[in-house]
Amino acid sequence: MGIKWDExxxxxxxxxxxxxxxxxxxxxxxxxxxxxxxxxxxxxxEWLTTVDHKKIGIMYIISAVLMFFxxxxxxxxxxxxTARPEMEFLNSQHYNEIFTxxxxxxxxxxxxxxxxxxxxxxxxxxxxxxxxxxxxxNALSFWLFFSGAMLFNISFVIGGSPDxxxxxxxxxxxxxxxxxxxxxxxxxxxQIAGIGTxxxxxxxxxxxxxxxxxxxxxxxxxxxxxxxxxTSILIVAAFxxxxxxxxxxxxxxxxxxxxFTVSGGGMDMLWANLFWLWGHPEVYIVALPAFGIxxxxxxxxxxxxxxxYKSMVFSILGIALLSMVVxxxxxxxxxxxxxxxxxxxxxxxxxxxxxxxxxxxxxxxMRKGRIKITSAxxxxxxxxxxxxxxxxTGVMLAMGAADYQYHNTLFLVAHFHYVLIPGVVFAxxxxxxxxxxxxxxxxxxxxxxxxxFWLFVIGFNVTFMPMFFLGLNGAVRRxxxxxxxxGFAPLFMLSAIGSIILAAxxxxxxxxxYWSIRYADRNISSxxxxxxxxxxxxxxxxxxxxxxxxxxxxxxxxFWHMKKKNEGLTLFDSEIEEIHMPSNSWLPIYMGVIFGxxxxxxxxxxxxxxxxxxxxxxxxxxxxSFDYNEGFHVKKDEIxxxxxxxxxxxxxxxxxxx
Amino acid sequence: MSAKVDxxxxxxxxxxxxxxxxxxxWVFLGAEIVLFATLFGVYGxxxxxxxxxxxxxxxxxxxxxxxxxxxxLTSSFTMGIAIFEMRRHNLKGLITWLVITLALGAGxxxxxxxxxxxxxxxxxxxxTSAFLSSLFxxxxxxxxxxxxxxxWATMVIIQLxxxxxxxxxxxxxxxxxxxxxxxxxxxxxxxxxVYLKGLVA
Amino acid sequence: xxxxxxxxxxxxxxxxxxVSLVLTFxxxxxxxxxxxxxxxxxxxxxxxxxxxxxxxxxxxxHLREGEDGKTNLVNMIYAVFMVxxxxxxxxxxxxxxxxxx
Numbered sequence: 033m034g035i036k037w038d039e040x041x042x043x044x045x046x047x048x049x050x051x052x053x054x055x056x057x058x059x060x061x062x063x064x065x066x067x068x069x070x071x072x073x074x075x076x077x078e079w080l081t082t083v084d085h086k087k088i089g090i091m092y093i094i095s096a097v098l099m100f101f102x103x104x105x106x107x108x109x110x111x112x113x114t115a116r117p118e119m120e121f122l123n124s125q126h127y128n129e130i131f132t133x134x135x136x137x138x139x140x141x142x143x144x145x146x147x148x149x150x151x152x153x154x155x156x157x158x159x160x161x162x163x164x165x166x167x168x169x170n171a172l173s174f175w176l177f178f179s180g181a182m183l184f185n186i187s188f189v190i191g192g193s194p195d196x197x198x199x200x201x202x203x204x205x206x207x208x209x210x211x212x213x214x215x216x217x218x219x220x221x222x223q224i225a226g227i228g229t230x231x232x233x234x235x236x237x238x239x240x241x242x243x244x245x246x247x248x249x250x251x252x253x254x255x256x257x258x259x260x261x262x263t264s265i266l267i268v269a270a271f272x273x274x275x276x277x278x279x280x281x282x283x284x285x286x287x288x289x290x291x292f293t294v295s296g297g298g299m300d301m302l303w304a305n306l307f308w309l310w311g312h313p314e315v316y317i318v319a320l321p322a323f324g325i326x327x328x329x330x331x332x333x334x335x336x337x338x339x340x341y342k343s344m345v346f347s348i349l350g351i352a353l354l355s356m357v358v359x360x361x362x363x364x365x366x367x368x369x370x371x372x373x374x375x376x377x378x379x380x381x382x383x384x385x386x387x388x389x390x391x392x393x394x395x396x397x398m399r400k401g402r403i404k405i406t407s408a409x410x411x412x413x414x415x416x417x418x419x420x421x422x423x424x425t426g427v428m429l430a431m432g433a434a435d436y437q438y439h440n441t442l443f444l445v446a447h448f449h450y451v452l453i454p455g456v457v458f459a460x461x462x463x464x465x466x467x468x469x470x471x472x473x474x475x476x477x478x479x480x481x482x483x484x485f486w487l488f489v490i491g492f493n494v495t496f497m498p499m500f501f502l503g504l505n506g507a508v509r510r511x512x513x514x515x516x517x518x519g520f521a522p523l524f525m526l527s528a529i530g531s532i533i534l535a536a537x538x539x540x541x542x543x544x545x546y547w548s549i550r551y552a553d554r555n556i557s558s559x560x561x562x563x564x565x566x567x568x569x570x571x572x573x574x575x576x577x578x579x580x581x582x583x584x585x586x587x588x589x590x591f592w593h594m595k596k597k598n599e600g601l602t603l604f605d606s607e608i609e610e611i612h613m614p615s616n617s618w619l620p621i622y623m624g625v626i627f628g629x630x631x632x633x634x635x636x637x638x639x640x641x642x643x644x645x646x647x648x649x650x651x652x653x654x655x656x657s658f659d660y661n662e663g664f665h666v667k668k669d670e671i672x673x674x675x676x677x678x679x680x681x682x683x684x685x686x687x688x689x690x
Numbered sequence: 691m692s693a694k695v696d697x698x699x700x701x702x703x704x705x706x707x708x709x710x711x712x713x714x715x716w717v718f719l720g721a722e723i724v725l726f727a728t729l730f731g732v733y734g735x736x737x738x739x740x741x742x743x744x745x746x747x748x749x750x751x752x753x754x755x756x757x758x759x760x761x762x763l764t765s766s767f768t769m770g771i772a773i774f775e776m777r778r779h780n781l782k783g784l785i786t787w788l789v790i791t792l793a794l795g796a797g798x799x800x801x802x803x804x805x806x807x808x809x810x811x812x813x814x815x816x817x818t819s820a821f822l823s824s825l826f827x828x829x830x831x832x833x834x835x836x837x838x839x840x841x842w843a844t845m846v847i848i849q850l851x852x853x854x855x856x857x858x859x860x861x862x863x864x865x866x867x868x869x870x871x872x873x874x875x876x877x878x879x880x881x882x883x884v885y886l887k888g889l890v891a
Numbered sequence: 892x893x894x895x896x897x898x899x900x901x902x903x904x905x906x907x908x909x910v911s912l913v914l915t916f917x918x919x920x921x922x923x924x925x926x927x928x929x930x931x932x933x934x935x936x937x938x939x940x941x942x943x944x945x946x947x948x949x950x951x952x953h954l955r956e957g958e959d960g961k962t963n964l965v966n967m968i969y970a971v972f973m974v975x976x977x978x979x980x981x982x983x984x985x986x987x988x989x990x991x992x
Contacts (some may be wrong), residue, residue, distance in 0.1 A: 096880050165710045230721060238714045241962060242706070268717060269973050272725035280732065280827065289823035290741065291732065297739030297820035302732065305981055309728075356976055360984055369988025650841075657845045660858070703957055713959045727974040731981040753924065759915055761933045767908040770951045774901040871951045875944045881915070882940040886922040890932050 042189055045126070052189045081616040082549030083167035085152045086574055088174050089470060092149030093464070095178055097542075098140040102185065104538060106134035108531055111495070113530035117516040127512035128195040129214070133188065135198025136218065139318070140225060141181040143452070146460040147321045148177075148232055151260045153471055154463075157567035157574060158254045160583045167237040168612045168656075172617025173228040173235065175624025180225025183631050187217035191635065194218040197510060199307055200281070202292035202300040207285050216635040219282045224627050226274055233267030236260055245566070247585035251345070253587075254336055254565045255331075258345055259324030262352045263317050269314065270313035270354065277306035286637055301366055308359035316355040318452070320348060322459030323390060326412045330394050330463045332563045333409040334401025337589055340393040347386030354383045364432045365439045373432035380430035387423060391416065406561070407481030411462035414489045415454045420449030425500065440510075443503025449496045461488075461541070469560050473573040474552040477689055480544040494530025498523040558678065564589035569601070571678035577611045580675045603675055611666040619659070623652045700777050701860035708861040715865045719872050726876050729831055730883065733824040734828050737888075741819035746888030751805070758801045759877065762836075765794035766874035773867045774838045781855050784863065788847055791870065795840050802833050825884065832880060835873055842866055907950035913944045 042048050066072055079087060109130050113122045122130065125500070141543060157162055164170050187193045196205035205215050240261045244253070246524040253261070281303070283289040290296030292303040331338045338344065359375035394416065403409065425447040429438050438444055461484075469475045499507075502523050507514065514520050559568040569591045570579055580603055587593055594600045630645035694702045703709055768791045775783035804857075806826070809815070814828040843866050850859050918936040925932070948954045954963050 165714060234714055234717045234721070237717050238710050241959075242710050242713065265969070268721045269724055269969070272721045273728045273977065276725055276728040276732070283816070283823070283827060287816065289827070290739075290820040291736070291823055291827075293820075295741075296818070296823075297736065298823070299735065299739070299820065301985060301987065302735055302981075305984055306732070308730065309977060309981070356973070357980070359980075367988050368984050372984055372987055654845060657842075657862075658849065660726035699957075709958065712957070713962065716959070716963050716966055720966045723935045723970040724973050724977065730974075731978040734982045735985045752919075756919065761911070763908070763911055763915060766947065766951060767904060767911075770904040770907070771901055774904060778899075787904075810970055868952055869945050875947050878940050879945050879949075882918060882936050886918060886936055887933060890922050890929055 037592060040063050040190060042192060045136055047126075048189060051498075055189065069413050075434040077616065080621050081171075081618050083163070083171045083616055083620075084169060084576055085156050085164050086471065086576075088170055089149045089152030089154075091174055092145045092152060092177070095181060096142050096146035096149060096460075099137050099181060099185075100538070100598050103134050103142050104535060106130045106137070107389060108535055110134065111528040111531040114514070114524050116525070117514050117521050117645050118574050119513060119520070121319065122512065122513045123666040125195065128197075128510070129188065129193035131510055132194050132197055132200075132218075133184075133505050136184065136194070136222070136436055138452075139198065139314070140222060143318045143456045143460075144229065145181075146337055147263075147318060147456070148173075148229070150325065150460065150463045150467065151236065151256075151263075151321060154567055155239065155257055155260050155469055156243070157470070157570065157578060158257050158565050159240060159243060159248060160566050160579060160585065161239065161243040162578045162582075162611065163229050163614065164235050165243060168236050168617050168620060169231055170235055170509055171617065171620035172623055173232040175620045176228030176231075176627060177225045179624040179628035179631070180221045180228065183224065183628055183635070184217055184221035186632075187214060187221075191217065199304070199311070201307075202281075202284075202298075202303040203294050205281065205303075206293055206300075207288075208293065213635055213637070213686065216282075216285060216637070218632045219278050219285060222637050223275065223278045223282070224631050226271055226278065229267055230275070233264040233271065236264040237268065240264070245582045245585055248590070251342070252585055252588055252590070254324075255327035255341070255344060256321065256324035256565075259320040259322075259327075259348055262348050263320045265624075266313045266317045266320070266352055266355065267432065270310045270317065273306060274310035274314075277303065280306075282634075284600070286634075296687075301363070304363045305359070306367065308362040311362065312359040313355050315451075316351055316688065319455045320351065322456045323348070325459045325463040325466075326394060326415055327397075327407045327644060328565065330397050330411045331589070332466070332561055333404045333406055333412075334398045335404070335562070336397055336401045336566075338393065339396035339399075340389075341588060344393050347389040350386040351383060354379060354386070358383060359432055361435070362431070364435045377432040381427055384423060384427050384430075391420065407466070407476070407485055408462045408466040408561075410482065410485045411458045411465070414485070415458045415462075418450060418454035418458070418489075418493070422447060422452075422454060426451065438503065440508055441503035442499040442507045442509055445509045446496045446499035446503060449492075449499075453492055453496070458489075461485075466561065467567075468548075469556060470567055470572050470574060474548060474556060475560060476544050476548045477552060479549055480540060484537055484540040484544055486537075487533055487540055491528070491532070491534030491537050495534055496530070498527045498530070502527075559595075564592040566591050569594065571674075575678070577613055577671070580611075580671050581607045605672070608668050608675070610668060611671065612663055614663040615661050617659075617661075619652055619656055623649065691735075695857065701779075701855060701857050702864040703861075704857040708857055709758070711861055712865060712868075715868060719868065722724065722872065726828075726831070726879075729824075729828045730879065733828050733884065736820040736824040739820040741821075743819040743822060744812055744814045745821075748778050749809050749812050750884070750885055750888055753887060754801060754805060755881065758798055758805075759881050761794050761798040761801065762874050762877050765791045765798065766795065766871050768851055769870045773864060776855065776860060779855060781850065784855075785847060785850055788843060788850075788863075792840050792843055795836055795870075799833060799836055799840070802836075806830075828880065828884065832873065832876055835876075839866065839869055839873060843870070903950050907946055910946060911943055914939050 041052070042052035048309060050268060056651065066075060079091065082088065109122060110127065113119050113127055125334055132427070152164075182627060192212050194200065194205075194214040194217055196210055196215055196218075200218055205211055205218075221294055240253070280289070280291040284291050284293060284298075292298050292300050294300065327338055327344065358376055358380045360372060361380045364373050364376075394412075405413075425443070429435055429447060465476050502520055503509075505520065507518070507520050507524075514524070554573070558572045560572075561568070566583055567574075569583060583590065583594070583600055626645060626648040628648060630642050633642035694706065697704060703711065742766060768787050772784050772787035775787055806829075809822075809826075814822050816823050846862050846866050848858070849862065853859050918939045921927070921939075922932055922936050927935075948967065954960070954967065
């Protein structure tokens with residue numbers, strides 16, 4: 033169907049040829065290594081077919097780190113291209129592809145899975161549950177996300193990358209102006225990943241509503257649980273809009289409909305409207321769990337209860353509600369008229385109020401606290417000023433009339449990086465340093481962690497601060513070069529230098545993971561931070577059934593109070609009962625693979641082949657319907673053995689805070 | 691996850707896992723509402739953009755629409771009766787009413803496919819205009835849901851025949867019942883805001 | 892819901908069905924056989940649709956049944972909020988100002 037085989041692989045660009053070779057070698061290397069180490073069976077039974085929320089969470093995090101690398105490389109390439117005026121490192125088409133994939137990957141395949149990964153690991157533990165409500169669905173969510181991410185990523189070596197921006201505005205993204213298949217990858221890959229995300233949202237809503245342990249009322253939930261809950265609601269409310277928008281895009285591109293086209297009565301602005309109806313809540317979908325992480329980290333390392341718990345909850349709910357009615361601020365300049373623009377200016381500025389409330393809550397939590405400066409806490413401390421810069425420039429952009437000046441300049445780009453990097457990336461780093469010992473039973477090195485922190489934060493500011501001023505001087509976003517006469521050169525150069533420091537920070541982070549896996553002390557306590565919530569009341573790494581005896585909650589910060597009053601910490605033999613757990617399943621990964629294949633064929637517009645592959649999807653659904661596997665019971669003596677092992681040899685903490 | 695069974699409740703609510711599944715499905719229906727709302731919004735924006743092609747009045751046939759509506763409405767009622775019979779532990783009654791429901795659903799689907807063929811003969815296809823693109827995708831999404839519902843309910847009937855009424859099969863039946871009623875709810879709005887609105891003088 | 896089990900005639904379902912039919916044909920009659928203005932007709936048949944949908948939710952789907960009845964209600968109210976935001980919002984944004992042209 034119009035796709036030529038000789039265009040299947042992208043050829044002619046040395047950068048891409050290098051990547052193709054690197055990908056091939058990595059794949060061969062991975063297969064060879066697993067075969068040599070005889071790890072296929074282990075991989076299959078312990079990871080690929082697992083329904084354990086902790087392992088699924090870890091797989092999400094690993095994917096997210098890989099995607100961070102990919103998205104970061106895109107960012108570095110952009111910075112290299114714009115470091116000097118009139119550079120010819122990347123051509124304009126290549127630059128278009130790079131900024132498109134950078135945006136999509138960083139938001140949908142880095143920020144989202146990183147946070148969902150942490151949610152997966154932590155939430156069931158925080159609410160005292162043994163898994164999520166639908167463990168197999170959870171695995172399916174992961175594999176659909178992974179399938180979508182892989183499909184999106186192969187676009188740059190097979191078929192061509194999407195190149196219409198991460199927002200893929202019509203008419204540019206339509207068949208008329210983007211005849212290649214690059215934008216098909218966008219429509220199909222994001223659709224597959226989006227379905228997975230929607231199911232995650234449903235799963236976590238039900239988990240949090242129905243599986244909280246005895247005594248944990250809604251207003252006794254830890255803040256990360258609260259933000260995850262509200263984020264899940266936002267996912268369920270917003271992702272179906274994206275599902276429809278992408279489906280309509282697919283129809284326009286593949287089947288000649290006229291939703292967003294210029295001809296046939298279509299309306300290009302309708303795409304922008306639908307995209308941002310989803311896209312703005314999406315910003316809060318990634319920001320809210322991050323706020324939750326900071327709340328946990330700040331409370332723990334200030335050794336105080338979170339200040340203003342109730343106001344925190346209500347401001348989260350307020351943000352969730354308001355975030356649904358601000359979407360037009362992304363396209364004031366399309367000209368919806370003064371009434372529309374005024375309405376959305378006001379709602380947008382109103383969001384600053386609950387966000388401000390939260391800021392003060394964090395500051396007051398730290399006030400008079402006995403603050404411990406750990407790596408996790410450093411990220412939380414740096415978040416406050418950096419995020420405020422992002423937030424305040426957001427209020428500037430919120431004014432419809434003023435936005436005509438800022439729109440599509442680097443000022444906007446600087447603004448959203450100042451929101452998303454402190455608001456999400458700092459948070460996932462904080463969360464990773466904080467929960468790492470819970471996931472793996474050893475800590476990330478604090479000293480290397482501080483190198484990571486300082487390089488990253490300094491690099492971040494040096495990269496993006498100049499972009500505010502470039503934008504105010506009129507430098508537009510998404511332009512692959514600029515003239516020497518513009519006078520932009522020094523600030524662009526500064527920004528490029530910053531990006532190298534930023535990248536060095538990321539490299540140190542990777543080195544920290546490597547170093548800690550090799551050398552970190554394994555003999556640590558299950559509660560190395562002297563923390564406050566239930567996840568710290570069980571073993572590290574957590575045993576597969578999470579809790580031998582489900583804890584009982586009487587107040588906020590339950591584990592803190594259990595430690596203070598010394599109750600509920602010991603386990604008597606008489607309290608051990610058989611535990612029911614779900615069985616592993618091959619179906620989720622099967623569904624991920626088959627969705628990936630069907631999606632790939634659809635991208636290439638091979639409709640019949642795609643339809644045949646889709647039969648495999650229905651087969652999977654039918655098999656699932658007839659699957660009556662009830663799971664299995666963990667026997668008492670096995671629980672006994674596992675519990676004795678960690679309770680008797682409770683390690684000492686060696687220099688966990690330098 | 692606990693296998694505790696509370697026999698004072700209707701079968702489908704007896705275990706915690708069943709209650710979670712039912713709640714989860716309600717949340718999913720919330721997502722479905724948003725999905726259809728988006729399609730209605732798109733239709734609401736594009737519904738007068740005929741691009742020189744046929745308009746509502748050129749293609750809609752009110753008699754067929756009324757038959758479709760009555761078929762789906764009745765099937766929603768018979769699905770309700772099926773669940774009612776399930777609560778009385780009457781397996782035979784349950785299956786009978788389920789089969790009647792699916793027959794009515796299939797009748798609806800048959801009418802809808804005919805309707806699409808009729809439109810195509812009138813020169814009204816998905817590619818003709820923005821109005822028709824949004825009409826076909828809205829109706830088609832609903833029709834695809836009905837098709838999926840028929841296939842899914844068939845699976846459930848097979849399981850009922852094989853296993854009889856257990857908490858699990860009862861829960862599955864209850865959930866497909868919710869889904870079926872929901873499709874009728876969507877149709878009410880399609881009937882009102884697509885067909886009737888298009889035909890108002 | 893306990894007393895439902897003993898009942899041998901599904902009275903609420905039958906009432907719901909009859910009312911649904913009346914509302915459906917009533918809406919059709921108002922839309923097609925009267926000379927009211929477009930706006931008035933849309934308000935009337937729109938309201939009838941909302942009433943009928945509500946009936947399905949409460950009488951057929953037993954929205955408020957079980958221990959999660961309240962949650963279901965909140966869920967539906969939020970869904971209605973989303974519907975209004977998406978449908979009314981999109982139409983408003985896209986049919987005013989320059990966007991209309």
